[in-house]
Amino acid sequence: MPTYFWLSQSANLLTSITAMAALLLVLWVGPRRWSNRSFALFLATIIIWMAASFMVRLVLYVPGLNSDPLAFLEWATVGFSSKGLPLFWFIHTFYPIRRRAFWTLSILGGLELIAIQVLLFSGQIVSDPRPILDGTYGYTISPVGYWLSLGMFVFEFIALGILLRYAAWRTSRALFIGTLLIVVCSVATVLQLTPFPFQTYGMAIGTLFLAYEVLQQQLFNPMLIHNQRLELEVAQRTAELRSTLAERERVQSELRVARMIQMSLLPQAMPEHAAFEIFAQSLPAEEVGGDFFSFHQPSVGRLSLAVGDVSGKGVPAAILMALTINSFETLASSTADPGQLLGDLNTLLSPRMQSNRMNAAVLCVMLDSAQRQIKVANAGLIAPLLWRAGDVSYIDSQGLPLGARAAEVYQSIGVSLQPGDRLLLISDGAVEAMNERREMFGFDRLEQVFAVLGAQPASTIVAALLVELTLFTGAAPRHDDITVMLIAAC
Numbered sequence: 290m291p292t293y294f295w296l297s298q299s300a301n302l303l304t305s306i307t308a309m310a311a312l313l314l315v316l317w318v319g320p321r322r323w324s325n326r327s328f329a330l331f332l333a334t335i336i337i338w339m340a341a342s343f344m345v346r347l348v349l350y351v352p353g354l355n356s357d358p359l360a361f362l363e364w365a366t367v368g369f370s371s372k373g374l375p376l377f378w379f380i381h382t383f384y385p386i387r388r389r390a391f392w393t394l395s396i397l398g399g400l401e402l403i404a405i406q407v408l409l410f411s412g413q414i415v416s417d418p419r420p421i422l423d424g425t426y427g428y429t430i431s432p433v434g435y436w437l438s439l440g441m442f443v444f445e446f447i448a449l450g451i452l453l454r455y456a457a458w459r460t461s462r463a464l465f466i467g468t469l470l471i472v473v474c475s476v477a478t479v480l481q482l483t484p485f486p487f488q489t490y491g492m493a494i495g496t497l498f499l500a501y502e503v504l505q506q507q508l509f510n511p512m513l514i515h516n517q518r519l520e521l522e523v524a525q526r527t528a529e530l531r532s533t534l535a536e537r538e539r540v541q542s543e544l545r546v547a548r549m550i551q552m553s554l555l556p557q558a559m560p561e562h563a564a565f566e567i568f569a570q571s572l573p574a575e576e577v578g579g580d581f582f583s584f585h586q587p588s589v590g591r592l593s594l595a596v597g598d599v600s601g602k603g604v605p606a607a608i609l610m611a612l613t614i615n616s617f618e619t620l621a622s623s624t625a626d627p628g629q630l631l632g633d634l635n636t637l638l639s640p641r642m643q644s645n646r647m648n649a650a651v652l653c654v655m656l657d658s659a660q661r662q663i664k665v666a667n668a669g670l671i672a673p674l675l676w677r678a679g680d681v682s683y684i685d686s687q688g689l690p691l692g693a694r695a696a697e698v699y700q701s702i703g704v705s706l707q708p709g710d711r712l713l714l715i716s717d718g719a720v721e722a723m724n725e726r727r728e729m730f731g732f733d734r735l736e737q738v739f740a741v742l743g744a745q746p747a748s749t750i751v752a753a754l755l756v757e758l759t760l761f762t763g764a765a766p767r768h769d770d771i772t773v774m775l776i777a778a779c
Contacts, residue, residue, distance in 0.1 A: 373444035467498025580770030627666035628701035642692030676743035718769035
């Protein structure tokens with residue numbers, strides 16, 4: 290056998306082993322980046338090409354091997370023809386080009402690879418494999434094959450051109466040398482420019498250079514390891530932010546639903562009464578609370594009123610508020626005693642409230658126009674304020690919120706109202722309202738404002754009191770609903 294034959298086989302074997310070792314290393318290291326994936330594909334084509342070429346040469350030169358050299362040669366050409374595109378992808382990961390240009394070239398390359406393989410396996414590209422005395426082998430490539438091979442060379446030259454454009458011989462010398470050797474060896478192999486095994490030697494060395502560049506980037510570059518750690522932290526933080534935004538959107542959607550429920554349950558018109566003028570209004574908080582007010586007129590001359598504050602926020606509070614209002618309006622027809630009414634409400638709602646660890650503060654008032662008298666019962670809300678001739682006092686009424694204790698008994702207190710008297714029912718969101726200096730509106734300020742406004746009509750008092758509260762809080766967020774109801778004796 291010629292010496293060049295064995296040198297060529299040794300170089301072929303060296304290239305295949307080098308490519309296989311580099312492929313295993315790349316797969317073990319990653320693939321952490323797209324460069325590893327494209328380089329793994331590139332190495333796979335090198336292995337296909339070199340292994341098949343090795344088998345072809347043994348078949349041609351070693352008698353007795355019963356095989357088809359043309360089939361092996363076709364596999365080698367498949368690997369060779371696929372090499373240009375992944376090499377272009379690999380270089381692009383280090384020195385990117387415009388996205389549109391990259392995808393255009395990738396699509397064209399994929400179509401060209403399909404054409405090569407279809408024509409190759411139909412026998413229209415490679416034919417007539419023959420041994421050459423210098424230790425290599427030759428074959429005939431059809432004109433169509435030359436043009437398609439030229440297309441693959443275009444990708445290799447584009448990859449080399451990208452490196453030249455970015456002066457890669459200064460910043461990534463191994464990458465530049467490896468790519469240059471592979472491009473030169475590819476051209477020399479197809480055109481058979483030299484009888485020496487330079488092509489296989491050069492391909493082995495070029496593969497080593499490219500493998501070194503990948504491994505140096507992945508294993509021996511502390512900056513890359515640091516960047517990968519940062520990328521992981523950024524990815525985790527991004528995932529957390531996305532989860533937080535999704536949760537926030539869910540909460541906002543829930544609050545919108547709860548607000549719709551709350552607003553739909555509040556009375557849209559004030560009740561008319563011969564002896565009393567009644568007006569109520571509620572200011573919603575940024576977070577949906579559970580404030581409500583309700584009216585029920587079981588018979589002419591009688592009127593039941595309630596102001597309440599359900600614990601919790603969002604949809605659960607809105608559902609409990611709806612249940613409390615519905616139960617109040619149902620039970621109000623069966624009794625003329627507000628204490629009994631609150632006791633019945635507590636008996637009905639306590640099991641559900643206690644199982645959900647919720648409660649409801651409710652102030653209930655019943656008006657009787659015939660006797661010009663009111664009855665008050667309180668389940669945990671602020672005691673009603675009575676304005677009479679400029680003086681403000683509290684109607685002493687107290688009791689645990691609904692749901693706090695199943696067998697709670699609520700006392701009713703009767704008060705006779707004279708013409709001109711005003712009775713203020715208010716939720717705790719008013720006295721607990723804070724300004725930007727975190728000062729509370731408080732009971733003293735509430736009493737002072739009510740003392741000044743008491744002589745006004747009911748609607749004027751409610752509106753003016755809410756304005757005072759708004760001016761006091763200023764730009765500070767409102768964390769609880771504010772509900773105000775005023776009963777004016779005519």
